[in-house]
Amino acid sequence: MFGDGVYEVWRVVNGRLFEPERHLARLERGLRELRIDARDVANGDEIDRIAERLLTEDGLLEGEATLYLEVTRGAAPRTHQFPPAGTMPTVYAMANRFAPPEELRARGGAAITVPDIRWLRCDIKTIQLLPNVFAKEAAAERGAIEALMVRDGVVTEGSHANVLAVFGDVIRTHPLDHLILPGITRAVVIEIARELDIRVDETAFTEEELRRADEIFLAGTTSDVMPIVRVNDRPVGAGVPGPVTKRLFDAFRAHIDRSCAAVHTSP
Numbered sequence: 001m002f003g004d005g006v007y008e009v010w011r012v013v014n015g016r017l018f019e020p021e022r023h024l025a026r027l028e029r030g031l032r033e034l035r036i037d038a039r040d041v042a043n044g045d046e047i048d049r050i051a052e053r054l055l056t057e058d059g060l061l062e063g064e065a066t067l068y069l070e071v072t073r074g075a076a077p078r079t080h081q082f083p084p085a086g087t088m089p090t091v092y093a094m095a096n097r098f099a100p101p102e103e104l105r106a107r108g109g110a111a112i113t114v115p116d117i118r119w120l121r122c123d124i125k126t127i128q129l130l131p132n133v134f135a136k137e138a139a140a141e142r143g144a145i146e147a148l149m150v151r152d153g154v155v156t157e158g159s160h161a162n163v164l165a166v167f168g169d170v171i172r173t174h175p176l177d178h179l180i181l182p183g184i185t186r187a188v189v190i191e192i193a194r195e196l197d198i199r200v201d202e203t204a205f206t207e208e209e210l211r212r213a214d215e216i217f218l219a220g221t222t223s224d225v226m227p228i229v230r231v232n233d234r235p236v237g238a239g240v241p242g243p244v245t246k247r248l249f250d251a252f253r254a255h256i257d258r259s260c261a262a263v264h265t266s267p
């Protein structure tokens with residue numbers, strides 16, 4: 001009733017969760033920040049059990065899927081303060097078939113900019129997503145795939161993905177602080193970029209600087225690495241997916257496939 005909870009979305013390939021530990025760590029941190037004690041219902045073993053059951057019963061052990069899980073403060077009489085100690089948190093989970101948007105990736109998507117009207121703890125993955133919903137709807141109404149949020153002139157992130165931009169031979173992105181979600185995809189992409197000897201500078205860029213970016217891309221569980229080729233109806237660089245973005249996507253996809261490769265055991 002109060003949007004008083006946190007959630008996670010895992011990518012699943014061939015029945016295996018991508019980066020399970022990092023998502024679990026973010027969930028645990030969010031629960032700690034919200035002071036929800038869900039150790040009995042949302043620990044690693046329990047999530048593995050939930051995932052296995054959902055993926056099996058929903059026929060999602062092959063191909064691509066997502067696993068969604070949210071933990072809210074629990075059922076109790078409606079008062080704004082926390083419910084009585086011992087109230088059992090509510091866990092909700094679902095698994096869904098997922099089709100990576102490869103056609104869109106090949107041509108790249110458009111984005112718009114919107115004011116970032118969210119609260120000041122965007123580092124917590126809470127289920128309160130109304131500003132994100134409005135941002136994404138504004139984008140959709142203008143034929144764009146994402147809204148890039150701008151706070152005090154600075155680009156923070158998208159409605160459901162982090163945003164990175166290429167300036168010359170450097171990738172820049174907002175640093176990890178209270179203004180953005182610490183995206184798992186963002187973290188993996190930064191590690192991959194560094195392995196490829198591409199410099200990454202976690203220094204935020206302004207909306208003004210964004211207009212001069214050579215390439216822009218999103219990073220998120222349901223976006224992977226997604227090129228943005230237009231912002232507010234102006235082309236980004238050459239107006240087509242750029243070489244750094246493509247290189248990072250290829251390396252990122254190979255990384256997903258490697259880490260989710262089926263384990264073959266001999267009979």
Ligand code: PDD
Nearest residue numbers: 009159160161162181183184185220221
């Ligand atoms: N969204 N920033 C925001 C605001 C997000 O909602 C998300 C993810 C990300 C990327 O985080 P990650 O790489 O860990 O998925 C960044 C999920 C996918 C969602 O709400 O569906």
